[in-house]
Amino acid sequence: MRHLTLLGFLALAAILVAVPLASSNEYELRLFMLFLIYGIIAVGLNVLVGLTGLVSLGQAGLFALGSYTGAILATRAGFDMISASLVAALVAGLFGVLLAYPTVRVRGVYLAVVTIAFGLIVENVAIEWQSLTGGTTGITSIPSPNVFGMRLSGYAFYCVLAVFLFLATAAAHNLKVSRYGRAMRAVSQSEIAARALGVDATGLRTLAFVAAAVTAGLAGTFYAFLNSYISPDIFTFSDSVRFLLMVILGGAASTFGPVLGAYILTYLPEYLQEFAVWQKFAYGALLLVVMFVMPRGIMGSLAYGLKRLRPAPRAVAACEGLPADGTLRREAREQKSELVARDLTVRFGGLTALNKASLRVKPGEVHALIGPNGAGKSTFVNTISGFYQPTEGAFELDGIQLAGKRSHEIARVGLSRTFQNTELFSDMSVLENVMVGYQQRLGYGLVSALLRTSDMRRQESECRRAAIGLLTFVGLEDYANEEARFLPFGLQRRLEIARALAARPRLLLLDEPAAGLTTQEIDELEVMIRRIAALGVSVLLIEHHVELIMAVADTVTVLDYGQVIASDTPSVVQDDPRVIEAYFGTSLDHAKAEA
Numbered sequence: 001m002r003h004l005t006l007l008g009f010l011a012l013a014a015i016l017v018a019v020p021l022a023s024s025n026e027y028e029l030r031l032f033m034l035f036l037i038y039g040i041i042a043v044g045l046n047v048l049v050g051l052t053g054l055v056s057l058g059q060a061g062l063f064a065l066g067s068y069t070g071a072i073l074a075t076r077a078g079f080d081m082i083s084a085s086l087v088a089a090l091v092a093g094l095f096g097v098l099l100a101y102p103t104v105r106v107r108g109v110y111l112a113v114v115t116i117a118f119g120l121i122v123e124n125v126a127i128e129w130q131s132l133t134g135g136t137t138g139i140t141s142i143p144s145p146n147v148f149g150m151r152l153s154g155y156a157f158y159c160v161l162a163v164f165l166f167l168a169t170a171a172a173h174n175l176k177v178s179r180y181g182r183a184m185r186a187v188s189q190s191e192i193a194a195r196a197l198g199v200d201a202t203g204l205r206t207l208a209f210v211a212a213a214v215t216a217g218l219a220g221t222f223y224a225f226l227n228s229y230i231s232p233d234i235f236t237f238s239d240s241v242r243f244l245l246m247v248i249l250g251g252a253a254s255t256f257g258p259v260l261g262a263y264i265l266t267y268l269p270e271y272l273q274e275f276a277v278w279q280k281f282a283y284g285a286l287l288l289v290v291m292f293v294m295p296r297g298i299m300g301s302l303a304y305g306l307k308r309l310r311p312a313p314r315a316v317a318a319c320e321g322l323p324a325d326g327t328l329r330r331e332a333r334e335q336k337s338e339l340v341a342r343d344l345t346v347r348f349g350g351l352t353a354l355n356k357a358s359l360r361v362k363p364g365e366v367h368a369l370i371g372p373n374g375a376g377k378s379t380f381v382n383t384i385s386g387f388y389q390p391t392e393g394a395f396e397l398d399g400i401q402l403a404g405k406r407s408h409e410i411a412r413v414g415l416s417r418t419f420q421n422t423e424l425f426s427d428m429s430v431l432e433n434v435m436v437g438y439q440q441r442l443g444y445g446l447v448s449a450l451l452r453t454s455d456m457r458r459q460e461s462e463c464r465r466a467a468i469g470l471l472t473f474v475g476l477e478d479y480a481n482e483e484a485r486f487l488p489f490g491l492q493r494r495l496e497i498a499r500a501l502a503a504r505p506r507l508l509l510l511d512e513p514a515a516g517l518t519t520q521e522i523d524e525l526e527v528m529i530r531r532i533a534a535l536g537v538s539v540l541l542i543e544h545h546v547e548l549i550m551a552v553a554d555t556v557t558v559l560d561y562g563q564v565i566a567s568d569t570p571s572v573v574q575d576d577p578r579v580i581e582a583y584f585g586t587s588l589d590h591a592k593a594e595a
């Protein structure tokens, strides 16, 4: 695939060089320049739509914002095209941050409505703020494209646009294959799992909105200079739909898909002009047919077909990996980690799910938390991993107070977890799942990611090798390139453990890891938990499977109606009359027989 991407970039460069030589008149060149501008917008929008899975139907608003900012700066303050476009990108980027804010609360169709509203507001402001925007008449006499006072010829302007499109495509591709892109895809597939691995979902969505906004702002100014005239009717809701269609038709998340989509949707209306009254009908019908035949978009479907024709080897060589012991021990402190929860109370309305529950996971131990259904175990887990906020009480890991922190912050302190109902990044490969776990410790920043620096590549290679080592640790190296959703259930559970370990936790929290496993898989799980504990990672195990608990736990805490009713060694707890009464119902032997 890497070679194909390189070929794609070479082909794009060749096309961009050849077109001005081949175009026979100014109209043809101008149309191609319009495509380059739309291409820049689509490439940026793809970061939002393709990677984070969010939909924006307000892109025409950001495009207009960039256009008006650039045009006003050029006509009133004498800015040249490049400095005007950079300021416009900045202004649009700020609005991108504002647009990202609602994603803290809303998604899907509600978010789409918010972005539509934004587009409408911009359109209205452009009409009503006559002193600044010229109202319905718009802004005329925008100077010809110029850089530092030098007027650009048509071809020179073409070169600027071509370079910007090429760089935007390369930067978006680099972002996609970096830790940022991987985290964005992870957030789109399971936000809670991503947060539990230390991914700041809100920050990433903001970044994606800013990427889409900055490119729309840049493109807006270029458009104003190309057209030398702008008015509100150029930036309508249907343009927002068209920009979104460019991404989806070309192939969301693919590197060249949005460029292809922009090309098709710039030229198609031109070609369909001869159909006169049937033009719009033909346009819609064609889109429908393409999307029906290729639901992943054109490039997405081609890549999928190619993958099926020549599938990559499913396994990776275990020898490529870094030893898991080393990866986990690198975090090993002289002192093993301790979790202390004091008087945790969680109320849901009138229901007290946790009632002054205290618990101490001693350094390096396997601590089991058990209790009947509805006792409050999941509430406890969700509270100490930051998904619920305690109504009262506090908890700390190695003396670091965690109550009040958000889930990704707690994960970064060193608490990793698995989920009762597995929460994998199902469309990502098994290896990528584990890499998302590891990558929070990578140090390279956004600029390194966009430029794909040698430091970034070195760190990515380390991340990959550490992930392979952890897959080998749980026996999944033969499935490394398989999509996670195709793994059998038992292996999905193991993958979740490998992914949680990749975050190099001080405390690993396993939420019913034996649920749904066969007897043989439970035996393997028992061995794995022992090996993890032997590496110095403290484990908190929530389980119903009594035999597993008795076999691996150093301490057992029992919850009933949200209260801790016992906490001691397994042999003491299993003879506690209150535990027998509350949890086992009858005798422990009976419970074992039933398990």
Ligand SMILES: Nc1ncnc2c1ncn2[C@@H]1O[C@H](COP(=O)(O)OP(=O)(O)OP(=O)(O)O)[C@@H](O)[C@H]1O
Residues within 6 Å of the ligand: 348, 351, 352, 353, 371, 372, 373, 374, 375, 376, 377, 378, 379, 380
């Ligand atoms: N988000 C929530 N909103 C309202 N009530 C909740 C919520 N989460 C849990 N509860 C309630 O809190 C109580 C404790 O539930 P919890 O899921 O923590 O128990 P549990 O011990 O994990 O049970 P199980 O073993 O069945 O998973 C239950 O009465 C449950 O209905």
